[in-house]
Structure formats: C-alpha cells, structure tokens
Amino acid sequence: MSNRTVALIKQLVNIPSPSGNTTRVIEFVENYFKELGVDTKRNRKGGLIATLPGEINDQHRMLTAHVDTLGAMVKEIKPNGRLKLDLIGGFRYNAIEGEYCQIETANGEFLTGTILMHQTSVHVYKDAGTAERNQDNMEVRVDAKVDSAEETRALGIEVGDFVSFDPRFEETANGFLKSRHLDDKASVGILMELVRQVVEEQIRLPYTTHFLISNNEEIGYGGNSNITPETVEYLAVDMGAMGDGQSTDEYTVSICVKDASGPYHYGLRKHLVQLAEKNSIGYQLDIYPYYGSDASAAIRSGHDIIHGLIGPGIDSSHAYERTHIDSLEQTEALLKKYLVSKLIKY
Numbered sequence: 001m002s003n004r005t006v007a008l009i010k011q012l013v014n015i016p017s018p019s020g021n022t023t024r025v026i027e028f029v030e031n032y033f034k035e036l037g038v039d040t041k042r043n044r045k046g047g048l049i050a051t052l053p054g055e056i057n058d059q060h061r062m063l064t065a066h067v068d069t070l071g072a073m074v075k076e077i078k079p080n081g082r083l084k085l086d087l088i089g090g091f092r093y094n095a096i097e098g099e100y101c102q103i104e105t106a107n108g109e110f111l112t113g114t115i116l117m118h119q120t121s122v123h124v125y126k127d128a129g130t131a132e133r134n135q136d137n138m139e140v141r142v143d144a145k146v147d148s149a150e151e152t153r154a155l156g157i158e159v160g161d162f163v164s165f166d167p168r169f170e171e172t173a174n175g176f177l178k179s180r181h182l183d184d185k186a187s188v189g190i191l192m193e194l195v196r197q198v199v200e201e202q203i204r205l206p207y208t209t210h211f212l213i214s215n216n217e218e219i220g221y222g223g224n225s226n227i228t229p230e231t232v233e234y235l236a237v238d239m240g241a242m243g244d245g246q247s248t249d250e251y252t253v254s255i256c257v258k259d260a261s262g263p264y265h266y267g268l269r270k271h272l273v274q275l276a277e278k279n280s281i282g283y284q285l286d287i288y289p290y291y292g293s294d295a296s297a298a299i300r301s302g303h304d305i306i307h308g309l310i311g312p313g314i315d316s317s318h319a320y321e322r323t324h325i326d327s328l329e330q331t332e333a334l335l336k337k338y339l340v341s342k343l344i345k346y
C-alpha cells in the first residue's frame with residue numbers, strides 16, 4: 001500500500017479545498033476513479049459517489065471520507081490593506097498563526113500571503129506575546145506592494161475570497177507524515193487506493209458498495225445525503241482524535257465507540273473489532289469528546305442505517321497534524337477485510 005497511498009495523500013493535501021470550494025479536488029478524485037473504470041456521479045452539493053457492484057445488489061454498503069478542509073474567507077479588507085478573516089470549520093486562530101496562505105480571487109487567481117498577529121513584531125509591540133489570538137488581532141499580510149484597502153482591491157481581492165493554508169507536507173525517513181489536512185485527506189487517499197486494489201485485483205465484493213467522497217464534513221453536512229435506500233451499513237473513515245486520556249495513537253487504526261453525537265452502532269463496532277482481532281490488525285477503541293462525523297450527520301438527517309466510524313490516529317488535529325504510515329496501513333488493512341465481510345445481523 002504505503003507508497004501509493006502516501007503519494008495520493010501528498011497530491012490531495014496540495015490541492016486547496018476549504019469547505020465551500022472543493023471542485024478542484026473532487027475533479028482530481030473523479031479522474032482517478034474514471035481511469036480505473038469505476039462509475040461515479042456527483043451530487044448537487046459537489047460531493048462524489050463512486051460505486052462498485054457487488055454480488056448482492058438489494059443490500060448496499062457505504063463508506064465515506066471527506067475531502068474538504070478547514071480554511072477561511074476574507075471578511076474585510078482593512079484600511080492598511082491587510083485582510084481580516086472569517087474561519088471555515090472548527091479551530092482556533094493559534095492553529096494558523098504564522099502560516100503561509102493562498103487567497104483565491106473570484107477570477108481564479110491565487111495570491112500568496114502570511115497569517116499573522118497584527119502585533120507580531122516584538123520590536124514594536126509590547127503585547128506581542130499576550131494579545132489574544134482572535135479575529136480582530138489576526139490578519140493576512142498579502143505579498144504585494146499594498147498599504148490601503150483600495151490597493152488590495154486593485155489586486156482583485158474582495159470579501160468572500162477563499163483563503164487556504166499551506167499544507168507543508170513532509171514525509172520523514174522513519175515513516176511520519178506531517179501535513180495539514182491529514183483530516184481527512186489521509187482517509188480519502190486510503191479509500192482511493194482500496195478502490196484501485198478492488199478493481200485491479202478483481203476482488204469480489206459481497207454487496208454493492210458506494211464510496212462517498214464528501215465535501216462539507218467540516219461544516220457538518222457532508223455525507224448526510226445520497227445514501228441509497230438499500231444502504232444497510234454506513235462507515236465513516238475519518239481521523240482518530242489524540243490527546244490526554246485518548247487511546248488513539250499514530251500506529252494503529254482507531255475504532256470510535258462514541259463521540260459528541262453519542263455511541264456508534266454497537267454491533268458494527270464489535271464486527272470491526274472481531275475483524276481486527278482475527279487478522280492481527282493493530283487497533284484502539286476510543287471516545288472522541290468534541291467530535292461529530294459524517295456518519296452521525298447521516299443518522300441525524302434521518303437515515304435508518306447502521307453507522308460506524310474508524311480512521312487513522314492524527315496528532316494535533318485541526319492544526320499541525322501528524323500521523324505515521326503504520327496507522328494508515330492498519331486502517332487500510334481493516335477496511336480491506338471489512339469490504340469483503342458479511343453485513344452484521346440486526
């Protein structure tokens with residue numbers, strides 16, 4: 001797996017795709033599936049569904065991962081020509097302080113800049129360390145000779161332009177991947193690679209299986225539609241949350257038992273654990289305290305499905321993320337077994 005999956009992840013994180021502006025990355029995934037000869041369709045909100053036929057077609061399975069990321073939008077052009085931001089998705093300003101960014105203008109041009117505290121220079125500002133990292137104090141310094149709102153507007157920048165953060169992808173010699181947006185492009189890469197394996201290894205799937213590449217997860221409603229009435233099991237593949245008290249790590253697959261939305265389906269969870277045990281796949285069971293997934297969004301929107309959530313462990317999520325190739329491998333291995341397993345009894 002690893003080399004192909006890592007190469008896909010690298011390509012994915014380098015395509016800017018904050019929620020609300022995901023067409024380019026969806027095209028990338030769509031072309032990949034098309035080249036494999038897989039049927040795809042887009043939904044109206046911009047997501048992508050790839051479908052692999054199975055031996056049984058009156059019961060379906062759906063897997064989802066999301067390709068949208070955190071980002072920002074230009075809220076105001078300040079009198080000094082710098083940009084005030086409005087954040088897209090759930091994170092804090094400290095997670096992007098000092099980050100390089102790209103501003104996409106309405107005519108499709110990309111301009112570069114840096115996200116900074118207004119009071120950054122310690123030679124000038126006494127409160128550089130203590131001032132609050134918030135919307136008023138953080139701004140984008142555009143890489144252009146501008147120091148008035150008019151001059152910035154003359155570059156083509158306007159309120160509503162999308163701002164994306166430099167992913168800074170790096171793979172270390174000892175197997176760590178460091179990049180923004182591993183949530184959830186690591187999982188999208190895994191699903192893309194799995195679909196390739198199913199097609200090229202001619203693996204027979206027991207049930208028709210849909211792969212929903214969702215594009216609005218970070219804002220809460222990516223994978224809650226386009227679920228066929230035949231769909232019995234719906235598995236979200238999204239990052240495992242790490243931190244104090246969490247069992248998730250960067251070396252195993254995290255099986256979520258409960259998040260802020262409540263418990264995931266007990267039977268499906270036990271099925272996933274059994275598959276991991278039987279196949280010596282490293283896993284951790286975990287509860288994510290401040291988390292919701294496309295699977296819980298699907299349940300909330302009224303779909304009568306068996307829902308589950310698994311994924312690679314991601315350190316410092318929604319900020320300077322990192323995982324290890326081991327976690328990608330264990331996640332991919334569990335998914336590969338899951339794809340050919342029987343639906344649970346309910």
Ligand SMILES: [Zn+2]
Nearest residue numbers: 183184238239
């Ligand atoms: Zn996510």
